[in-house]
Amino acid sequence: MKLGFIGLGIMGTPMAGHLRAAGHDLFVATRSKPPQTLIDAGAVACANAAEVARRADTVFIMVPDTPDVQAVLFGKNGVCDGLAAGKTVVDMSSISPIETKAYALRINELGCDYLDAPVSGGEVGAKAASLTIMVGGPEATFARVKPLFELMGKNITLIGGNGDGQTCKVANQIIV
Numbered sequence: 196m197k198l199g200f201i202g203l204g205i206m207g208t209p210m211a212g213h214l215r216a217a218g219h220d221l222f223v224a225t226r227s228k229p230p231q232t233l234i235d236a237g238a239v240a241c242a243n244a245a246e247v248a249r250r251a252d253t254v255f256i257m258v259p260d261t262p263d264v265q266a267v268l269f270g271k272n273g274v275c276d277g278l279a280a281g282k283t284v285v286d287m288s289s290i291s292p293i294e295t296k297a298y299a300l301r302i303n304e305l306g307c308d309y310l311d312a313p314v315s316g317g318e319v320g321a322k323a324a325s326l327t328i329m330v331g332g333p334e335a336t337f338a339r340v341k342p343l344f345e346l347m348g349k350n351i352t353l354i355g356g357n358g359d360g361q362t363c364k365v366a367n368q369i370i371v
Contacts, residue, residue, distance in 0.1 A: 248277030280306030
């Protein structure tokens with residue numbers, strides 16, 4: 196598959212690496228220079244999020260907070276600038292459930308699918324591909340993306356509609 200990954204920090208780099216190791220074409224972008232380990236493994240560095248979205252059928256995002264996701268999606272040269280109908284956006288960041296619902300609607304209006312899929316397990320889980328992934332979005336989209344989630348995590352659950360993955364993550368953090 197042609198996959199994109201935006202946000203290559205301590206979590207995103209190993210997560211993207213698992214996708215590439217499974218043989219998928221991988222197009223990447225991050226605020227700084229993409230890690231050489233991913234490039235050496237065959238990932239293609241892109242100039243910005245829009246280029247990632249143009250080249251990939253499914254785009255994963257793993258950035259620190261709500262304003263970061265907003266900028267990646269809707270800012271200058273953001274994901275939306277490169278989307279075409281039929282593509283899928285998967286936000287694996289831990290952000291506001293309310294904003295997630297609004298972002299999903301905007302992506303849906305472009306004819307694309309959206310999943311919110313925050314993770315638990317930290318850097319260790321990202322490296323070991325043992326993350327817990329709490330997903331919000333349409334069941335058909337979840338079913339299509341689940342084999343990719345299985346490359347990054349072990350406990351993968353569709354919680355409900357868009358925003359519900361984020362709500363579950365908030366509840367998980369309170370419990371932990």
